[in-house]
Amino acid sequence: MKAYIFIRLTSFYREDMKKAVEQIRLVNGVTSADGVFGNIDIIAIAEFNSFEEIKKIIEDIYATGMVRDTDTRIVYPL
Numbered sequence: 001m002k003a004y005i006f007i008r009l010t011s012f013y014r015e016d017m018k019k020a021v022e023q024i025r026l027v028n029g030v031t032s033a034d035g036v037f038g039n040i041d042i043i044a045i046a047e048f049n050s051f052e053e054i055k056k057i058i059e060d061i062y063a064t065g066m067v068r069d070t071d072t073r074i075v076y077p078l
Contacts, residue, residue: 003054005030006071007042007061017041020066027064029057040071 009020017035024033024044033044044061048054054072061067 001048001054001077002075003046003048004073004075005044005046005058005061006040006073007044008039008068008070009041009066010068011066016066020064023064023066024061027057027060029053030061 007020007024009017011017021033021035021042024030024042027044027046029046029048031045031047033042035042046054046057048057054074058070058072061070
């Protein structure tokens with residue numbers, strides 16, 4: 001399965017965003033992460049096999065210590 005994870009950070013500084021993106025890209029299950037303009041700071045894409053795995057991925061993203069909140073959208077298979 002695949003999910004888009006919209007991430008808002010605790011800091012608005014460019015250097016902090018760069019560090020957060022680098023750390024999030026290292027999370028097991030995250031296939032990509034990029035900083036974006038707008039009310040979301042980072043969009044990450046994750047691939048997983050179970051809801052327990054996506055839960056762990058999100059917990060690991062929060063564990064970076066730079067995340068204020070997330071909004072996860074699991075892709076609906078068509």
